[in-house]
Amino acid sequence: MAVTADHNIPNRSPLMAFLSRWLLTTNHKEIGTLYMWLSFVLFFIGGAMAMVIRMELFQPGIQFAEPLLYNQMVTLHGLIMVFGVVMPGFVGLANWQLPMMIGAPDMALPRLNNFSFWILPFAFTLLISTLFMEGGAPNFGWTFYAPLSTTYGPPSTDVFIFGVHLMGISSVLGAINIIVTIFNLRVKGMTLMKMPLFVWTWLITAFLLVMVMPVLAGAVTMVLTDRHFGTSFFAAAGGGDPLLFQHVFWFFGHPEVYILILPGFGIASQIIPTFARKKLFGYHSMVYATASIAILSFVVWGHHMFTTGMPLTAELFVMYATMLIAVPTGVKVFNWVATMWRGSITFETPMLFALGFVILFTIGGFSGLMLALVPADFQYHDTFFVVAHFHYVLYPGAIFGIMSAVYYWLPKWTGNMYDERLGKIHFWTAIIGVNMTFFPMHFLGLAGMPRRIVDYSLQFADFNMVASFGAGMLGLTQVLFLYIVIKTIRGGKKATGRVWEGAEGLEWTLASPAPLHTFETPPKFPTPEEDYPRD
Amino acid sequence: MIEAPRYYVPHSSPWPIIGSTALAITAFGAVSFIHQSTEKVAAEGSFGEPIFFIGLAMIAFMMFGWFGIVIRESVKGMNSVMMDRSYRMGMAWFIVSEIMFFAAFFGALFYARIMSVPWLAGAGNNLETHVLLWPEFADTWPLFMTPGGGITEAMEAWGLPFINTVILVTSSVTVTFAHWALKKNHRVLLPIWLAITVALGTTFLTLQVIEYQEAYGELGLTMGSGIYGSTFFMLTGFHGFHVAMGTIILFVMLLRSLRGHFSAENHFAFEAASWYWHFVDVVWLFLFTFVYWF
Numbered sequence: 047m048a049v050t051a052d053h054n055i056p057n058r059s060p061l062m063a064f065l066s067r068w069l070l071t072t073n074h075k076e077i078g079t080l081y082m083w084l085s086f087v088l089f090f091i092g093g094a095m096a097m098v099i100r101m102e103l104f105q106p107g108i109q110f111a112e113p114l115l116y117n118q119m120v121t122l123h124g125l126i127m128v129f130g131v132v133m134p135g136f137v138g139l140a141n142w143q144l145p146m147m148i149g150a151p152d153m154a155l156p157r158l159n160n161f162s163f164w165i166l167p168f169a170f171t172l173l174i175s176t177l178f179m180e181g182g183a184p185n186f187g188w189t190f191y192a193p194l195s196t197t198y199g200p201p202s203t204d205v206f207i208f209g210v211h212l213m214g215i216s217s218v219l220g221a222i223n224i225i226v227t228i229f230n231l232r233v234k235g236m237t238l239m240k241m242p243l244f245v246w247t248w249l250i251t252a253f254l255l256v257m258v259m260p261v262l263a264g265a266v267t268m269v270l271t272d273r274h275f276g277t278s279f280f281a282a283a284g285g286g287d288p289l290l291f292q293h294v295f296w297f298f299g300h301p302e303v304y305i306l307i308l309p310g311f312g313i314a315s316q317i318i319p320t321f322a323r324k325k326l327f328g329y330h331s332m333v334y335a336t337a338s339i340a341i342l343s344f345v346v347w348g349h350h351m352f353t354t355g356m357p358l359t360a361e362l363f364v365m366y367a368t369m370l371i372a373v374p375t376g377v378k379v380f381n382w383v384a385t386m387w388r389g390s391i392t393f394e395t396p397m398l399f400a401l402g403f404v405i406l407f408t409i410g411g412f413s414g415l416m417l418a419l420v421p422a423d424f425q426y427h428d429t430f431f432v433v434a435h436f437h438y439v440l441y442p443g444a445i446f447g448i449m450s451a452v453y454y455w456l457p458k459w460t461g462n463m464y465d466e467r468l469g470k471i472h473f474w475t476a477i478i479g480v481n482m483t484f485f486p487m488h489f490l491g492l493a494g495m496p497r498r499i500v501d502y503s504l505q506f507a508d509f510n511m512v513a514s515f516g517a518g519m520l521g522l523t524q525v526l527f528l529y530i531v532i533k534t535i536r537g538g539k540k541a542t543g544r545v546w547e548g549a550e551g552l553e554w555t556l557a558s559p560a561p562l563h564t565f566e567t568p569p570k571f572p573t574p575e576e577d578y579p580r581d
Numbered sequence: 582m583i584e585a586p587r588y589y590v591p592h593s594s595p596w597p598i599i600g601s602t603a604l605a606i607t608a609f610g611a612v613s614f615i616h617q618s619t620e621k622v623a624a625e626g627s628f629g630e631p632i633f634f635i636g637l638a639m640i641a642f643m644m645f646g647w648f649g650i651v652i653r654e655s656v657k658g659m660n661s662v663m664m665d666r667s668y669r670m671g672m673a674w675f676i677v678s679e680i681m682f683f684a685a686f687f688g689a690l691f692y693a694r695i696m697s698v699p700w701l702a703g704a705g706n707n708l709e710t711h712v713l714l715w716p717e718f719a720d721t722w723p724l725f726m727t728p729g730g731g732i733t734e735a736m737e738a739w740g741l742p743f744i745n746t747v748i749l750v751t752s753s754v755t756v757t758f759a760h761w762a763l764k765k766n767h768r769v770l771l772p773i774w775l776a777i778t779v780a781l782g783t784t785f786l787t788l789q790v791i792e793y794q795e796a797y798g799e800l801g802l803t804m805g806s807g808i809y810g811s812t813f814f815m816l817t818g819f820h821g822f823h824v825a826m827g828t829i830i831l832f833v834m835l836l837r838s839l840r841g842h843f844s845a846e847n848h849f850a851f852e853a854a855s856w857y858w859h860f861v862d863v864v865w866l867f868l869f870t871f872v873y874w875f
């Protein structure tokens with residue numbers, strides 16, 4: 047047993063014990079659980095906002111969401127899903143899995159870990175409370191372009207600014223913790239090129255976070271001083287430029303979208319080999335592809351600004367650089383498919399979600415490629431085509447990634463198998479719902495329906511109605527997901543240590559549920575086959 | 582003898598939650614304070630200010646408590662070599678994130694100087710912008726007159742800013758001397774060099790206050806004087822804030838060294854402080870070059 051500081055916790059009332067356990071914990075598994083639940087709760091809050099949006103767009107005309115409310119919903123939905131659902135979801139998975147996958151006793155900086163988490167509930171309470179403020183919540187979209195956020199932003203903009211600062215602190219500290227854990231606490235023998243891919247992708251994601259979250263902090267700070275302290279960063283009359291805002295924001299924003307997907311790549315690369323019962327095809331190329339995607343992501347932010355009148359050379363450079371990203375992305379997709387080639391595949395729920403991920407993410411990648419073409423983007427920009435694009439990479443991409451990871455590792459966390467039949471129902475309803483919701487948006491966008499507008503003209507009615515039905519289905523089936531998770535936590539068929547026949551990696555050498563403290567004495571690596579517990 | 586743990590994992594700690602509560606209070610207080618004391622929202626009441634400062638005090642309290650335990654653990658010898666490496670890497674990556682924070686504002690500075698100001702004066706394909714909006718506007722840097730007509734004078738590089746450059750570079754040297762003294766276990770020279778470094782930091786800050794007074798009082802150079810003033814105060818302001826933090830940290834190191842906390846082999850806190858100080862110094866060299874000089 048490792049030396050511990052204070053073992054003798056006196057008898058306390060259950061409430062105090064509960065609070066002190068979750069508020070003061072430094073354990074990576076408990077903190078991972080906290081992150082996952084926060085992400086889950088915000089998923090429903092952000093989802094409810096999406097329902098408001100889709101109900102309003104069910105028919106042309108203004109039904110019940112006034113334009114101002116509609117804009118607030120669009121803004122908060124985006125902010126909550128990006129910063130409150132996908133990012134904490136991935137960090138929660140990192141917390142649970144990284145130490146177990148690299149044979150470490152915990153995260154490298156356990157107290158900092160608790161700090162990173164507990165900043166978030168405060169930050170999102172602040173953000174959501176803006177709905178009840180005078181002037182309403184922020185209404186300028188998650189991208190908070192100047193001058194919408196500077197000159198015209200409601201008073202709650204400042205709450206949003208400080209909320210973003212808090213999220214930024216949380217993310218940077220969390221990312222530092224992850225980098226240090228991976229570099230410093232790997233078990234002996236696990237060289238960098240032997241790390242599981244989830245670990246690799248998180249390492250690169252954490253690097254991106256450290257590089258770009260401070261830039262976002264700079265952006266909100268400039269918005270704040272432009273609003274209140276007379277600076278003119280984003281005001282032409284003072285020699286600044288509203289476009290400067292977009293440059294700073296997208297310098298953060300494009301790497302951010304990779305932050306939202308790279309851990310998903312890692313998850314797919316763990317799950318597909320398990321259920322194909324084959325080694326991952328092209329491990330090295332996967333690592334290099336991830337790294338090149340990350341590096342290229344720093345020079346392509348201009349593709350969000352094609353229509354702002356950038357100089358021609360800049361447009362061309364950004365266009366080619368963006369299309370270049372499709373190459374490493376293609377390598378990854380190829381490797382996943384090649385991994386399955388001639389495998390003996392079974393289709394348990396995690397594998398289904400991973401397959402949904404590969405196929406539908408690829409559709410999102412293709413629409414991204416279309417958007418990367420300057421002349422084409424002149425037409426597509428700010429239409430629902432962009433909405434379709436990023437929802438294809440984010441919902442069946444990032445969110446399905448998280449869901450497949452949850453199904454995959456939940457038996458390890460809880461010791462119980464989830465209900466396979468319900469899991470399959472969840473998958474099929476989700477995949478039908480996703481496509482029904484977002485596929486028609488491609489057509490709407492190509493036909494010219496602008497995004498972020500509460501009303502639309504009559505010819506867009508049919509596709510919008512389809513999308514709204516799909517959204518309702520997609521939303522409802524997540525309640526089923528919640529039910530499945532709770533049911534698994536409370537009981538079910540006992541899981542074995544290895545859980546999945548084809549699973550490899552240190553986490554599967556542990557019992558299920560994994561004990562609170564694991565690998566206090568370092569495990570053997572690479573794991574000999576007899577170290578996996580038998581059924 | 583009990584075998585030292587492979588990696589010490591603390592069991593639970595109250596400080597993080599105190600810290601996150603403190604941050605939230607500070608954030609809430611800051612918003613109210615700003616709303617109540619600036620014109621844009623002009624909210625009634627004045628509770629924002631005390632809440633903001635209570636939040637800051639709580640953050641300070643958290644730091645005392647948190648660093649306090651870490652120091653005690655280190656003194657008790659609970660930190661293995663691996664733990665030490667975690668702290669080192671953590672600090673290094675923290676500094677990387679700080680560099681990127683400054684990079685955002687440097688980016689704004691370069692954008693203004695290379696893009697937006699020339700464009701407003703008609704460069705590139707922006708002739709019509711110039712002719713139709715602000716035909717009087719001329720492209721200069723420092724920007725003496727904004728398109729909107731605001732006027733300011735420029736801050737001279739070779740006065741106080743240059744003296745401050747010398748001071749800060751010297752302080753980077755003295756902190757290194759302190760480090761050498763520590764490595765040789767020289768218990769007299771260490772606090773002396775540290776004290777000199779702290780004194781230099783304090784002088785820097787004092788001179789910067791004088792410089793700001795001159796800017797506001799005599800030059801008409803304010804946060805409101807267009808993009809020149811904006812970038813000037815954003816960059817020098819955040820830098821000054823970091824110098825202030827660094828000075829406080831070094832002062833704490835001075836007190837700790839007087840209490841005999843560091844040994845020639847084990848003194849990571851001191852090293853972290855000196856890394857931070859060098860970082861602040863390098864940022865200043867960029868500032869001096871691009872904000873004041875060229």
Ligand code: HEM
Pocket residue numbers: 189303304306307349350368369371372375410411412413414415417418419423426427428432435436439440443444
């Ligand atoms: C093959 C890779 C990709 C390419 C070539 C690509 C390209 C683009 C382009 C050109 C735009 C701007 C469209 C416009 O506003 O006119 C865009 C928007 C967007 N992309 Fe991608 N993308 C790719 C992958 C991703 C991924 C993996 C994600 C996130 C997981 C993502 C998330 C987004 C988001 C959120 C926006 C919209 C931002 C906004 O305006 O609100 N993209 N993408």
Ligand SMILES: [Cu+2]
Pocket residue numbers: 299300303346347349350
């Ligand atoms: Cu992008």
